[in-house]
Amino acid sequence: MASNTKSAAYLLAISGALTAFPTIAAEQAAESGQMEEVVVQAKRTSQADLAIGEDKVSNTVGVTRDELLSAPAGISGLKMLESLPGFNVQTDGALGLYEFGNSVQVRAFSLAQVGFVLDGVPMGRSDAFGGSPIFRYVDNENLGSVLASPGAGDVSMPSYTSLGPIVSYNSIEPSDQAGAFVSLTSGDDNLLRSFVRLETGDINGFSAYVSRSKTDSDLWRGPGTIDREHIESKARYEFDEDTYVQASFISNDFYDYDSPSGTESTFDADYYYAYLSELPAGCNNPMPGVYDFNGDGSIDDQDFTPVNTGSNCTLYYEDRVNIRDDKLYTVSLATDLTADVYLNSTLYFEDKDGYGVSPDSYGNSLSIYERQAAAGLDVVHPRGVQFGYSGVGGERQGLVTGIEWQLGDHKLQFGGWFEDETYNRSQLRYNKTDGSADGKVIWDEVAYYRRNYTSTRETMQFYVKDSIALMDERLNVEVGAKSLTVDYALEGYRDYADYEIGGMPGYGPQSVGAKYSDNFMPMVGAVYNLNDTDQVFGSISENFALPKGADDIFSIATSFEAPAPKGETAENIEIGYRTSRPHYNGAVSMYYTSFDNRLVAGNVLNPATGEPEAFYTNVGETTAWGVELSGVYMPAVFKDSVYFNANVSYNSAELSDGFGNNPAGSKLADSPEWLLTGGVTWEPTDWAVANFSLKYTGKRYADYAEMFEMDDYTVASAYVDFSGEAIGLNNANLRLNLDNVFDTQVMSFVYAGSPYYRPLSPRTFQGTVTYSF
Numbered sequence: 001m002a003s004n005t006k007s008a009a010y011l012l013a014i015s016g017a018l019t020a021f022p023t024i025a026a027e028q029a030a031e032s033g034q035m036e037e038v039v040v041q042a043k044r045t046s047q048a049d050l051a052i053g054e055d056k057v058s059n060t061v062g063v064t065r066d067e068l069l070s071a072p073a074g075i076s077g078l079k080m081l082e083s084l085p086g087f088n089v090q091t092d093g094a095l096g097l098y099e100f101g102n103s104v105q106v107r108a109f110s111l112a113q114v115g116f117v118l119d120g121v122p123m124g125r126s127d128a129f130g131g132s133p134i135f136r137y138v139d140n141e142n143l144g145s146v147l148a149s150p151g152a153g154d155v156s157m158p159s160y161t162s163l164g165p166i167v168s169y170n171s172i173e174p175s176d177q178a179g180a181f182v183s184l185t186s187g188d189d190n191l192l193r194s195f196v197r198l199e200t201g202d203i204n205g206f207s208a209y210v211s212r213s214k215t216d217s218d219l220w221r222g223p224g225t226i227d228r229e230h231i232e233s234k235a236r237y238e239f240d241e242d243t244y245v246q247a248s249f250i251s252n253d254f255y256d257y258d259s260p261s262g263t264e265s266t267f268d269a270d271y272y273y274a275y276l277s278e279l280p281a282g283c284n285n286p287m288p289g290v291y292d293f294n295g296d297g298s299i300d301d302q303d304f305t306p307v308n309t310g311s312n313c314t315l316y317y318e319d320r321v322n323i324r325d326d327k328l329y330t331v332s333l334a335t336d337l338t339a340d341v342y343l344n345s346t347l348y349f350e351d352k353d354g355y356g357v358s359p360d361s362y363g364n365s366l367s368i369y370e371r372q373a374a375a376g377l378d379v380v381h382p383r384g385v386q387f388g389y390s391g392v393g394g395e396r397q398g399l400v401t402g403i404e405w406q407l408g409d410h411k412l413q414f415g416g417w418f419e420d421e422t423y424n425r426s427q428l429r430y431n432k433t434d435g436s437a438d439g440k441v442i443w444d445e446v447a448y449y450r451r452n453y454t455s456t457r458e459t460m461q462f463y464v465k466d467s468i469a470l471m472d473e474r475l476n477v478e479v480g481a482k483s484l485t486v487d488y489a490l491e492g493y494r495d496y497a498d499y500e501i502g503g504m505p506g507y508g509p510q511s512v513g514a515k516y517s518d519n520f521m522p523m524v525g526a527v528y529n530l531n532d533t534d535q536v537f538g539s540i541s542e543n544f545a546l547p548k549g550a551d552d553i554f555s556i557a558t559s560f561e562a563p564a565p566k567g568e569t570a571e572n573i574e575i576g577y578r579t580s581r582p583h584y585n586g587a588v589s590m591y592y593t594s595f596d597n598r599l600v601a602g603n604v605l606n607p608a609t610g611e612p613e614a615f616y617t618n619v620g621e622t623t624a625w626g627v628e629l630s631g632v633y634m635p636a637v638f639k640d641s642v643y644f645n646a647n648v649s650y651n652s653a654e655l656s657d658g659f660g661n662n663p664a665g666s667k668l669a670d671s672p673e674w675l676l677t678g679g680v681t682w683e684p685t686d687w688a689v690a691n692f693s694l695k696y697t698g699k700r701y702a703d704y705a706e707m708f709e710m711d712d713y714t715v716a717s718a719y720v721d722f723s724g725e726a727i728g729l730n731n732a733n734l735r736l737n738l739d740n741v742f743d744t745q746v747m748s749f750v751y752a753g754s755p756y757y758r759p760l761s762p763r764t765f766q767g768t769v770t771y772s773f
Contacts, residue, residue: 050145051632052578052587057478057525058153058539059576059589061085061630063146065172070691070719072737073185073768074193074215074228077135077169078102078111080143082695083677085628085647086150088670090749093220094188094739094764097135097228098256099128099322101749101758105671106150106165108593108624108653110752112548113568115153115162118169119248120400121330121348122158122417128322130392130423130551132350134169136252136326139213141183141195142232144172150628151591152541152572155463155480155523158400158417163543163570163595171248174207174236175199179773187737187766191217208235220761222274223317224257242342243335250328258320258358261756264708264747271745271759275317279438283313283385313385314359316437324354337403345401352423353393359437360386360429360447368429368448368496375500380445384435394423398459411467413480419459425551427451449499453492455551460485465523477526478539484521486546489513490554497557512554514564518544537589538575544568548599565618566597586631595622600659600669600704600753619704620657622668626650646678655704662704669752672712674698687723692716692741697748708755713748715760716741731772739764 053060061084068080076096081104082089092101104111116123116134125131146169153159153166178201185193197211210233217226231251238244259274266273332346365382372379402415427450432439465480491511493499501507525539547553547565554564576589600619627650634643653671658664667673679693694716702708717739724732740763749758 050147052580052585052630053149054535054578054580055476055527056149057476057527057537058149058151058541059085059537059574059587059591059628060147060149061587062148065144068140068143068146070689070721070735071140072719072739072766073140073183073195073735074213075140076102077138077140077146078104078133080140080146081148081167083647083693084148084150085630085677086626086649086651086675087148088672088675088697088700090670092259092749092758093761094766095215095217097215097226098259099133099135099254099324100258102128102133102135103670103749103752105668107591107626107651108570108595108598108622108668109163109165110548110670113161113163113545113570114165114167115157115159116167116169117157117159118328119171119330120158120332120344120346121328122160122398122400122419124396124419124421125161127551129356129390130352130394130425132326132352132396134167136254136324137250137328138169138171139195139211139230139232141181141197141213142171142211143169145170151574151589151593152523152525152539155465155482155521155541156402156413156415158398158419158461160457160459160461160484160486160546161548163545163568164541164572164593171232171234174209174234176202176207181770181772183768183770185766185768188764189218189220191215191766193217205238206236207238209233219257219259219274220764221272221759222259223277224259224275224320226257227255229253239335244333246330246332246334248328248330252324252326254322254324254326256322257317258322259758261751261758263755264757267747267757267759275320276312276315277317279316279436280312283316283436313437314361316359316385319357319359319385319387319437322354322356324352326353327351340406342404343401344404345399347399348397350396352395355392356390358388358390360388362386362435365429365447371496371500372448375502377449377499378446379448380431382429382435382447383431383433383442383445385432385437386429386447387432387441388429389427391424391426394421396421402463409469411469412465413467414462414464416463417459417461419457421457421459423455423457423551425451425453425455425555448496449493450496451493451555453490453494453555455488455490455554457546458487474529475526476528477524479522479524481520481522483517483519484544485515485517485519487513487515488546488550488554490551494555495557506558510557516544516546516567518567518569533581534577534579536575536577540573541571543570543572545570547597553599565599568595568597568599570595583636584631584633586629586633588627588629590627591625593624595624596620598622617659619655619659619662621655622653623656624651624653624668626652641683642680644678644680647676649675651675659704666704666706667701669701669704670750672698672700674712685726687726689721690719692718702750702755702757703753710750710757711746713744713746713760715744729771733768733770735768735770737766737768 050062050064074095079091079096081087086106088105090103092098111126123132123134126133148167150165152164157166179199181197183195193215195213197209199209213230215228234248236246328350330348334344336342362384365386369379369382398419400417405412429447431442431445461484463482468477492509498507521542523541527535527537529535545568571594574589574591578587598619600617630647632645653668655666676696681691683689696714699712700710718741719737721735743763746760747757748760
């Protein structure tokens with residue numbers, strides 16, 4: 001079955017590519033310098049200006065609202081990107097909500113080097129620990145579009161993480177009509193999700209909405225659940241057609257259980273390998289002992305020697321949870337200062353809080369406890385299995401502002417971004433009653449300390465851009481530049497050594513940091529209208545970013561002044577062609593990327609948690625080149641009832657410089673050369689839509705030495721959508737989604753740099769009923 005689906009995927013790709021790119025000579029040159037709005041018209045196709053990036057100087061692709069509403073209800077904001085060319089997106093579960101099971105590779109870049117923006121507000125880092133990953137701040141029912149530039153993003157976009165790629169999520173505006181939208185979803189793994197949005201409608205210029213979604217589900221493998229409550233609200237007052245103020249609020253309350261990663265042999269033995277739903281025998285039966293836990297010379301009734309200190313006592317699922325509570329507030333003002341000058345500014349504040357829990361074994365805790373007790377710290381002898389607490393939290397506040405000035409054939413844009421971010425991280429281990437994984441936490445018994453620090457980032461970015469219309473607007477040129485400065489500092493206890501060697505030079509609570517800046521990052525691009533249906537485009541840009549994993553790097557406790565890591569830099573070059581016709585649209589781009597001071601995340605197995613932990617190495621330069629094609633085709637023979645879509649990407653990404661045992665010329669980890677998505681959609685009536693799609697991920701390596709090869713695979717998905725108009729319910733819909741149609745089993749996710757994987761989730765069904773009024 002896998003070979004058949006792969007063959008079908010190739011056929012779809014070839015069909016989409018061949019039909020989307022006819023020769024230019026066959027077309028009569030138009031007198032107008034603008035592309036006409038002649039687009040494939042159907043219920044589930046994107047507008048050409050979004051699907052192929054019409055009038056953009058770089059390859060820009062998008063997902064529109066109709067496509068978002070066709071996806072499984074409640075999918076992750078990252079999973080929305082997997083249908084776009086060049087994006088290798090791997091998530092855990094059909095909805096992709098597990099925060100430690102997400103990865104994105106695009107061209108030479110990983111998730112940490114992609115910039116994410118929501119309604120003009122930068123999302124900062126995508127780290128599950130302390131970051132602001134986009135999937136915490138969006139529901140697909142409230143999104144109008146998702147636009148992605150995989151190579152050279154606009155210089156006006158605010159980000160200190162982007163080395164070129166930018167993804168912009170744009171939410172819907174409040175409706176002019178009062179009403180409500182309600183949906184209810186049920187499916188496999190005991191999934192139950194509800195979504196409600198209430199609209200005020202236009203009340204003398206004021207309009208607003210508030211929505212709430214609640215998602216509850218079991219994990220697809222092993223015990224444990226997912227619990228997500230998400231609230232979004234937006235209020236807008238329009239003074240006139242050019243002036244408005246807008247405020248928004250987003251709250252995301254998330255609680256889920258962990259699931260384990262493992263080697264390939266682990267999942268070969270048990271594809272559904274998971275944590276234990278019950279404690280093994282002997283892990284919860286303490287034996288009276290003679291150890292003086294309290295250090296006061298007496299022995300109390302709770303003192304004991306653990307019966308079983310084996311690793312299986314730390315595999316109980318109840319001791320492995322993640323809890324996040326994040327809120328984002330924004331206030332925006334947009335107005336015309338004069339007839340040709342426009343101002344747009346947004347203030348934002350983000351409040352992040354949460355913690356994670358993982359158990360620690362008696363043996364590991366004992367060795368660290370003994371070191372810290374000898375150093376005179378107020379630690380208590382471990383009782384058995386310890387409660388591993390990792391606290392995360394912090395605040396971000398910032399301003400994004402820009403001015404647009406239309407000056408004849410020039411559109412001048414300039415502005416800035418200012419942000420202060422504070423991030424708090426703490427790690428320590430508490431004892432539990434009876435030393436058992438299901439015991440109660442003894443909050444006044446710390447077995448050992450690991451971290452307690454605060455990091456700050458003070459960011460300033462400025463940009464200027466001139467968009468010039470030439471040759472009767474047939475040629476449009478963009479010339480711009482930006483500057484970025486980030487002051488990074490970390491204060492507090494960085495790791496074990498700062499606690500254990502306190503008082504020695506270089507240890508104890510520390511203050512470390514560095515300033516990162518690049519005052520000139522140019523971008524030049526152009527788009528030329530060959531006629532009213534075809535364009536060619538090209539761009540070159542330079543980018544600079546804060547080092548990936550800065551907190552992990554600076555929190556390594558050393559007794560000497562370690563050199564700060566260099567900021568990462570990249571140069572992106574691309575050229576391409578796009579066309580938009582009544583029965584097809586498409587785009588093809590070729591690119592070359594040079595990425596210097598690349599920080600690669602390797603992984604080592606933490607003996608306490610049994611999970612990989614990252615460390616970072618500067619591997620010098622990485623280069624990538626490739627081709628990305630995308631297209632939609634609606635054959636006239638089917639009378640606009642059947643249409644095909646396909647995206648094909650070839651990406652060759654290699655280490656230009658070797659490091660360690662990884663030679664120069666090695667392929668980037670988790671970076672397949674071939675990616676393909678393709679689908680066919682059928683609209684037999686006005687009230688029914690059916691779709692079948694395939695996603696092919698080519699062979700790749702888990703590591704940088706090309707020792708662990710991952711199999712290529714194809715996964716299929718399908719949906720049918722029925723409108724209620726056939727039975728007189730014009731505002732009702734029923735959608736049935738099926739993920740992984742052929743129940744493909746493969747290692748789909750990898751912690752890049754190590755042979756630790758997560759398997760693809762099995763065939764998963766959900767049904768969604770919606771009603772609006």
